[in-house]
Amino acid sequence: MTPAIRELSSSLKSQLQSQIDVVSLTSAIDELIQNSVDADAKHISVVFDPQALAVDITDDGCGMTPEDLALVGSPHRTSKIQSVDDLVNLVSKCADYNGTWIRRLPGRPTFLSDDDTIETLDKREVVPFHPDSHGTTILIRGLLYTLPVRQKLIKEKPLFRTLNNLREGILRILIAHPQIALHMHFINAKRELEKFLITEPQITPTSIDTYANILRSLYDEVVPKNSLKSLNLRYNEYSINGVISRVPVRTSDLQFITLNGRRYVNQSFSREINLLFRDSQFEPPNNTATYVGRPYRYYPLFILEITCPPNLNDMIQTPSKDINEATYKDIIHPLILKLLKSFLAIEGYTSDQRPAKENTLFPSASLSPSADPSQNLLSNIILSSKIRSSKVSLSEIHGRSNTNHQKKIMKGECAPKSIHTPLFEKSTNRNIAKPFTQKSRSGELLKTGTPSLTTGECNHEYVDNPVEININKAEFSNAIVINQIDNKFILVKIPSKEQEGVANLFILDQHACDERVILEDIQLQFLTQISKKLLSLQPTVGMTSTISNSETHLFEYYKDELNAWGVNFEINKTAEDKTINTTLSITTLPDLILQKYGSHVEFLKGAILQHLDDLQHSRKQQLSLLLKSNIHSKKLDDTTQRTNWPNYINCIPTLFMEIFNSKACRSAIKFGTPLFKTECELLISRLRLCQQPFQCAHGRPSILPFMTIAHPLASNLHQPYTVKETSWGGRACFATHDMPKGSVVLKSDDFTGALIQYEFRKEVCHYCYRYSEGKTLKIKITIDDVLDLMTDKNTWLSTNSKRFRGAGLWFCSNDCKHTYLGEPGVIDLIEIYEILLDNYSKMMKRHNPDDDNQKLLNSVDISKDIINAQWKKTQEWMVQIDKLKNTKKIFQLPVISEDEYTCCRFVAETLYRINSYDAGCDTLKSFWGLQSNELSKLEEFPILLHFQQLVFKTLYILLPDYMQSFFSIDIFRHIMGSEYGNAFGIWQEGESVDNREFFGYRVVPRASYFNHSCIPNLTKRRDGTTIRGANF
Template identity: 30%
Template sequence: MSNRIEPLPPTLSERLNSQTHVVSITSALKEVVQNSIDAKATTITIQLNLYSMHFVVIDNGIGLLPAELDLIGRPNVTSKLKRWNQIKNVKTYGFRGNALHSISEVSKITIITKVKNYNSSWLKLPDSEACLLDSKTRTDGKKLHGFPSDGQGTLMSVGHILYNLPVRRKIFMQEPKYKSYNTVREDLLQLLIHNPHIKMKMEYTDEYGRRNMLLNYTLRSVWLEGADLYSYVFRNVFGPVIPANTMKAIRLKGKGVLVTAAISKFPVRLKDFQFLFINRRKYINSTILKEIKSLFRQVAFGSSSITEPSIKSVGKPYNAYPVFIIDVECTSNIDDLIQSPSKDIIRPTLHEVIDPMIKKIVTLFLKSEGYSVPETAVNKEEQEQEQIQIPRSMAHEFSTKSNSLLTSKSGFDSKIKMAKYIHKDPTETINPILRSPNKVTKKAIKRLPRPLSSNNQKSPNKRRLKTPISTNDCWLDIPNVISNSPNKGLIESDLMAYQLTSSILKDCTIINQVDDKFILLKTASSQDRESVLLIVDQHACDERIKLESYLKDFFQDVINGTISSQPLWGIEIDVNFNERALFEAFRTEFQEWGIVYQVSQNFSGRDILMLQSLPTLLNSKANGDIYYLKKVLLQHVYDLQNFKRLKLNRKDRSTNETNISKFDWWKYINCIPKVFQEIFNSKACRSAIMFGDKLTQQECTILIKKLSECKVPFQCAHGRPSVIPLTKLRPGSDSYDKDICTLNGALSDYDI
């Protein structure tokens, strides 16, 4: 079979050309570099200019014959495929014969090439035939240079990209350049992971016309393999995102599939460094990525790292993701090769084998690092991998257990523990309400003995709780919980379907403070609503009030540009290329929050972030801790990149926002950086009323009134409930069924 370029047979091209797509500059660059690799190139040089929509790729591959040059740009022209049944044996990236045709449809391509046994280079200009390149040939006023007489290779210059699609070109030019750079680096990583012997150099042109180095890769040792090789390639492409020698290699083989993985032992703040490949092609599967993420989250991966800041955070406000490269080798299948015009694999033919093996290899990594992987996750993977048939007797038990775990999580997403079911005993009265000594912290409060049932059992039976499916009219509703037991348990089912709103809270009657910890309320009754007894956590209540007060004042200062800042000198933070591009893209957004910096290079050529001023509250919190500042700043820049935080647009504010009484601060809540949210959460918690603080009736009334005016009145700054319904009051009476519930069960989030 000839390896020279020629048109595909019509029947074959018709089957391959089932999908068409418009290329972007990044996808065009990827196709051209893949062609260089398919041409057996060992050295590739790339020059990229996103501002002029132009790139050049130079390689030392086998080159093109003069007759082949005139075929470039025509549809269904390739050297890699002649017959349909050859697809399953394709080892090259390209085989459709449509890549250069798609590119030429939206750009101008110039090619200079030389075959080794030819004495001269040949030239192919746009809309012209191939010709011999001589010393006088010029294009755009520039002299063109060929390859040395003893050399070989191809130079492909692609310019004026999207020239005939002005709207698409305009949209691309308005996009942040870091997105394109990230896409290019991901594509180059894919190619270098599977072709590590190739020497690759890439330069990019910035907005001032200066050339900068994006990649300069050379394999330092032919003996590198496994995790060492993956880590070396990754750090060369993306920079020092992770420390050297911190990736661990694991291999798993079975059923004709070999899975090789390199996973970082320490986390990063961005989840973009997670790559799946099957037979050198990208594996695009959001489901498997979510399951992998769940495994790492269940074991609290990232709770410790190499450079822990001295400042600790409450909970886990900042992201922690693993870096991993998982490569799968298996028998090639035609269906896998033609799923996408971008040559990615969406659903592999052997997905029933590959997906469980990927999850298994992640589990093995976590166990080898000392993490305790939940048995449910391990059992599920083993069942998927070994395809175990579960007997009916076991299936019911397994289903019940799974549903219980899921519903307990969804029903108590405000960190409420599963309540204990208490048998109803008419002869038993409610325990004295919180007779324990007054304590400030919840952990120090001792739990009262569990009430005994009428048959004198030492401990009551526990019943599983489920969350009914219902449509709530308010996203601030208290979670609905109903006992599965036919007997009445913790709280009546119709009571737990009760929905609290701010208006109901505003019309409540204060009964009294309870044990200097809680406030008892009675809701107003109406024709269609009975009175309900509510209990309010006085600390959570005041914490919510103070938090919203702090946020409102802070947003007012930010919007008016009056935020208090402090100048800084000599604070430099090392960043990699990706981080530098992100900080440059969002510089204006950080300035809105009083964070001013410059991105430059130090005397040794390293990219650095030079902080010039910080808001006073952030500067006081950081206290000069460089690691903490880098962590919180990166968190916000990644949140902006992934649209987890929105940009603050002060131009759209209304004239009423200059009046603090009419200031609608709540609409900016999705813009605030997490570090400020954390600071105000902590400040509100420390300054709020504590357990043990006595309140007068008037103080309780004022507290509840302020709570009813909050945007989120039913949870504290850290997500715990501030108000819980206890029981319905009997019609025409202010008494209630004391045997329906106890505070010990209703307030199970607190260690009473």
């Protein structure tokens, strides 16, 4: 008997609900501080213990009356709002407006009175305060005590992450309420009380001194105070106030935007901002360190307070009260970008490195310095004019006219000083896909072209249809060197995988190729020295620099990691005038770092901080952890294993990589150096062993497709045989002419249907059939992929999109997935797969394996009459089904097993493909001409007749209407009958015949005549999705 349904207890409901509101120590502290702010507190004191997950907070707020104390924490009770309008217009954006946060706090909260005697209150009761004192003290012990796993995860969280998260939340509160004095301490690992931050009340809100003091209290002197510039902008009901630093920082974590007092966290917009500054080459003006390219990242530090009309959607987006997508982002984003572009222009940072004129940048704006001329502050940008649009106008935001220089560009009188348009996209990771020229059999150049240097597309006047080419490392291993060209390039020939008798010509940059070879040799040698601890280190003298508290915690946490790279240091703290100054002293450095950057202490500190920033944001892996783990079966110091060391490449700090890149560039073969053919062959043979052979050390492409050449006999190889009836039964192929050994008789990548066995559905790629050696493939179709393909919003798939399961499709790579999704109309097939998967999951609950055995016992002798009679009964069943409503039909579904389920998918794919091919194409002609082996197969295995019935009935009920129109018993019987004896098995590659796995089968109509032969004189091979037959 099933248990009765009952309501959860109040305590359990509170514990479960609390996991939505408070998920960490930092969110609990943030909420407690907001609660104190909401009580109009002017002084707040916080002590927290990251290891014990305990918090003590005391404030001098207004407290509450005895009547209100009895209601504190009760569900949906608050003093702030009575309607939705109150919520939108709520002045205190920190308020716990739903009135349930304290009640749902997942710890043991205790309210204390502000007198000399402190006692725990077992129940809510009023303890009188001293008449002259008021406020609240809350003590929390055992946060998340009901969730020990989450407690463990929080305790294992690095201290610097906890403190950084706290800083972000506190910064928002202090910006909105600068009048608050906040004192925070924490219990460190030594169980000592350590100061976290102390802020004093700020008198003038939104002033540069206020922002500077808040930043200093949270992050110390991360940038000099005199480097901050004021930012002010007004546009209609929108205003932006804040500061920005003229000195860049090495992390993007010091960028803060608040929207009506709430934190605005929009990752895509943050990337757009940082890209703007990167393109403008926003770097330290006094940097004297030299390096090639732009390997180091610099970010702006800024605080922006945005005020705009309040909107309910912005108020209730997340439990943390953050805003991820602003309602008025179409206005706010352009305003912010306009303001930041103005700052860059005034500071001399522009994309074409031209000094911008203040009076032309904002035609309708007024730029005026602040009261302090030495700051050269940007302020009071007013994007308004006497002529006002009746609605929000982007042209008004962006300015109503162009600069003189922009006008000249539009007229064609001049061009920008520098235009960065890459010859290739940034997809040089072992694959290239670009237009190239073709050569006919007679040697004439066909009308194709090469990429344009300005657009990346073929735009020559003789270009008709560009041809796409793809090359990978495996194909590159077959490259044949022809010769050197112009003492700069190497011409190679690579046989085409797609067309027999065809080869593609490629041009390789000899300098880039040698640079890549040298770079990977340097990396291998360096990593070997690191693993064997043979790296040469030198002591340093006088390499000291001041670091902030946040930087101190970073250095302390990643000390072992930096030591692994030969960077050893000491952190010293000294007290001076009630302040603690922290100094970083670098004691040893590797020779190559000391030689290049020994005299650039601040730059070196910044480069190390960049690596630490990469580590905390998982852009780099930790070498110290990787060396301790057993992830890789081979040792890093085993130099004979060139396939193992690349796993550690992503661990190398940018500081080292930049030096390696420069070293490889200087040592590589230069342009203009003549090479013998044997030297070219040696270089290409070494390039084949590289992990990234198609790009140089700096990421630029090293190979370019040139043209295609074809063998004179290539066009005659497509129809070397004819199909004839034989006296011994069936049809067979006969050669139309003598062919040399190795000739390709047929190459076919078109098919009508495929089946992957249920047990291998997650281990075999559904596009190229690559096997993952028993491991579950990671790449599936997502609902976002499906929504991008959908044009009709009234389909079953759109209605049930929220429970999309991936249609039972797994892929070995994103390339396979995207190629699969690129097939015309494939969304129809995905929908059918998803319908089958959804209903099969429900059927599994009703399926009884004993039924399968019963079917075998019920097998009888089969004849043609019995088969036809059975299908006649099915026709009668169809008539009855058609009378039912769709909601009733679903209850007539037969219970099927995994074999019948996979066969349903096979038939569905066949229906989809025969409907997508052109009616007169060779594939369909071959398919409809395939011989049906239904009778012979059913005579041998009578149970298959019942099997077919289950598959047909399942599809007849579940297929969408647009598929029902061409689904009939005759078509179904031909699909099943032609599959028996004509399908090609999908077998595991690289294994012997006896040991290989059978993954499924595929029907390739044009190749079916070669499926069986008693005396074969040709080989059959599957290359991914292609069947290839070659003469012995």
